[in-house]
Amino acid sequence: MPPNGLQLLNLQPEHFEALQQLQIDCYPTLDPRELMRIEHFEAQLTRFPQGQFVAILPDQPGLRNAPLTTQGRLVGQASGFFIDFDFNNPGHTFLQIVDNNRFGNHDPQGSYYYDADVSTHPDARGRGIGTALYNARKTLVRQHHKKGIVGGGLIPGYARHKHTLSPHDYVRSVIDGQRTDPTLSFHLRNGFRVRGLLRDYLIDDASDNWATLIEWTNDPKT
Numbered sequence: 500m501p502p503n504g505l506q507l508l509n510l511q512p513e514h515f516e517a518l519q520q521l522q523i524d525c526y527p528t529l530d531p532r533e534l535m536r537i538e539h540f541e542a543q544l545t546r547f548p549q550g551q552f553v554a555i556l557p558d559q560p561g562l563r564n565a566p567l568t569t570q571g572r573l574v575g576q577a578s579g580f581f582i583d584f585d586f587n588n589p590g591h592t593f594l595q596i597v598d599n600n601r602f603g604n605h606d607p608q609g610s611y612y613y614d615a616d617v618s619t620h621p622d623a624r625g626r627g628i629g630t631a632l633y634n635a636r637k638t639l640v641r642q643h644h645k646k647g648i649v650g651g652g653l654i655p656g657y658a659r660h661k662h663t664l665s666p667h668d669y670v671r672s673v674i675d676g677q678r679t680d681p682t683l684s685f686h687l688r689n690g691f692r693v694r695g696l697l698r699d700y701l702i703d704d705a706s707d708n709w710a711t712l713i714e715w716t717n718d719p720k721t
């Protein structure tokens with residue numbers, strides 16, 4: 500159940516500044532050159548407004564660190580675009596596929612929604628906001644009869660184990676339930692499966708620059 504009062508809205512210019520701050524708050528280990536900034540949100544809004552979501556909660560004492568907007572505290576973001584994706588040739592980096600965060604590869608006819616970003620403010624995690632953002636994207640994918648959602652998922656628990664475990668063995672152990680990863684466990688819980696690993700996807704110390712190639716399939720029967 501998402502928290503009381505949660506609003507999921509499409510991106511609007513009044514969210515830009517707060518979103519820029521949310522990126523900084525959510526990605527402390529990511530190379531700052533890979534963070535989304537105001538100019539990127541402007542481009543994303545122009546390309547594909549329906550694909551960009553923000554999560555807002557009423558102002559409350561526990562959320563004083565989350566960026567403030569006129570609508571309340573901005574606690575989450577989900578962004579992406581439609582694209583054809585070939586699982587037989589899946590190699591890519593984050594900045595390549597998201598066109599340096601401007602989403603210039605958006606193709607309204609593309610068969611997948613590419614998951615560029617999903618993030619929840621650290622003070623608002625574990626309350627179902629990330630899941631609510633995925634549900635909004637799944638609804639978009641169903642409405643447009645797309646095949647599903649594809650993306651590169653960080654594995655921020657990996658770097659601590661990199662001297663003893665290969666990324667493949669680490670990911671396998673999370674899938675098998677032997678350990679949890681703050682992001683991969685969330686993706687699995689939201690119905691994603693791991694289709695492979697992407698080396699040097701992002702410059703992220705915590706993930707040792709690795710990412711999972713993840714897919715959620717839009718199965719009309721479910």
Ligand SMILES: CC(C)(COP(=O)(O)OP(=O)(O)OC[C@H]1O[C@@H](n2cnc3c(N)ncnc32)[C@H](O)[C@@H]1OP(=O)(O)O)[C@@H](O)C(=O)NCCC(=O)NCCS
Pocket residue numbers: 500501502525526616617618619620623624625626627628629630631651652653655679681682684685686688
């Ligand atoms: C990954 C991330 C987006 C998850 O966001 P979130 O809002 O905490 O997600 P949810 O609350 O929906 O789910 C998180 C956990 O809370 C639990 N949860 C969900 N609803 C809950 C509720 N109402 N009450 C208590 N716990 C709940 C879920 O079981 C889930 O557990 P899991 O992680 O073991 O699967 C967030 O941790 C984040 O921003 N991380 C940093 C950025 C990042 O890595 N983004 C992904 C890039 S690929």
